[in-house]
Amino acid sequence: MPAAIHAEGLVKTFGDVRALDGVDLDVPEGTVLGLLGPNGAGKTTAVRCLTTLLRPDSGRAVVAGIDVLEQPDAVRRSIGLSGQFAAVDEYLTGRENLYMVGRLYQLKAKAAKERAAELLEQFHLADAADRPTKTYSGGMRRRLDLAAALVVSPPVMFMDEPTTGLDPRNRQQLWEVIKNLVSGGTTLLLTTQYLEEADHLAHDIAVVDHGKVIAKGTSDQLKARTGGERVEVVVHEREHIAAAAGVLTGFGKGDTTVEEHMRKLTTPVTGGAKLLAEVIRELDARGIEIDDIGLRRPTLDDVFLSLTGHVAEAKNEENDEEAVK
């Protein structure tokens, strides 16, 4: 499959800071790439370079088969951008916003009007269509922003942290919208600092830190890199910790870690559910009462930690970007 988004060696510096330090990306047509990284990693800068908003210092990018640096105008006709901050005019109504964007995508007045009505319906905004967006909730504003990016049904979409700041319910709703979109064949590049989000939406994940792609692969491939599964046990009585540790180490493939205050023990294992059943039987046989037991696969949080050596939540990106400009 041809790549709908292709970038090689993208470099962008702001003063002394290399926001992008040689980024290579490939997103096959019809797939979703999750660009995952902490604040200030360079995700937004990458999106801004690929969407013609920022000129990289060096490197090359091709979007929808068009060279971004040579024909930025042609690229703009083929992409939709939904930003980190809902970029709609707060004093205009939802309908007026979508109509304006339609006209600026060079639709005729009538077509822009019809498309606006269609999108308002599709994004469950019809009831609020004629209210200034100032009165919208955060979730509604994000949906409108997304609708604005979809006015001409562009083949390639970019979403920069589409759910940042949304509550769980609104995040779920937006995920559904994005999944529908992708099932329709749109290629999507999505940035996020929510590991769960990348896991949920993206076919492939590129982990970014300090302006570099430090790992690429599917969610499963990345998880495999941090090692296999592990058993987690929470015992009922503090006195049973030592005995339980003995049992787990017997089954385990490595050291058992103990979190005393939570009465929680963790051991890396192989063998899956069958092994878990054996562990339960053994604990039971020794009269060790348990509150909780489970087989845990590594989360993307673990992946991130093992790749970068630091946790995924760092500083405030907005302030960072301000500072480097």
Place this chain on the structure above:
Amino acid sequence: MSSTMSDSLVIARRNLIRMTRIPEMVLFGLIQPVMFVILFTYVFGGSMKIGTTTDPDVYKNFLMAGIFAQTVTFATAGAGAGIADDMHKGLIDRFRSLPMARGAVLTGRTVADLVQTALTLLVLAIVALLVGWRPGYAEPTNFAKILGGFGLLLLLGYAFTWIGALIGLSVRTPEAATSGGLIWLFPVTFISSAFVDTSQMTPWLRHVADWNPFSATVQACRRLFGDPGVSQSGAWPMQHAVWASLIYSVLIIAVFRTLAVRKYRRAEG
């Protein structure tokens, strides 16, 4: 590009809709110049010497062209703040990612500001007539000349909004754009023939005032309106005020439009 015109109109329409949704902004924009008319007329009116007279009636008729001109230049701050606000809220990013004409976001904004300026001028002219401004007070005039005077004022205002656009693209916040759009206007509008008879100034200051683009429009309006206190200075812009006003405004547009559009295209905000 053929879409320049239609894209600019789409953006102008958007900014005009915004104005109707924030009527208090338009209202404050009206109150300020009306206040200036009343304050200058009644507070300064009796103590200002125009030529050889301190007749408050003469000052009143002298003053109006100056207030009109100052009012149109204050649109600079509005344009700057509006564009800085769009940058700040991420709207400029959206526009820049769309396949639209390059200068349209800025042209649309300045055209919308021009409409607001015209509205403000209309209200201001009515207030001026109410407090006793009489076109033709000193020299005969006619309707076409008066319209021509207002045309020059609108052109000056339009030119200054392009300076505002550049300021708006250069600062980080709408607040900075408002103050950055206003501060320098005070020396520009006061070191001019707008509020005082420049023949009373020290020679070097008078020289600055005579060549100030702002003075040219004020002088041109006084001539066209038949107002008293027309400067007798021999400086070229004072002698050929209508031409000077036109040339200055067109030059300002040419220079600042170019700079602002270039800045917009490179904006990395």
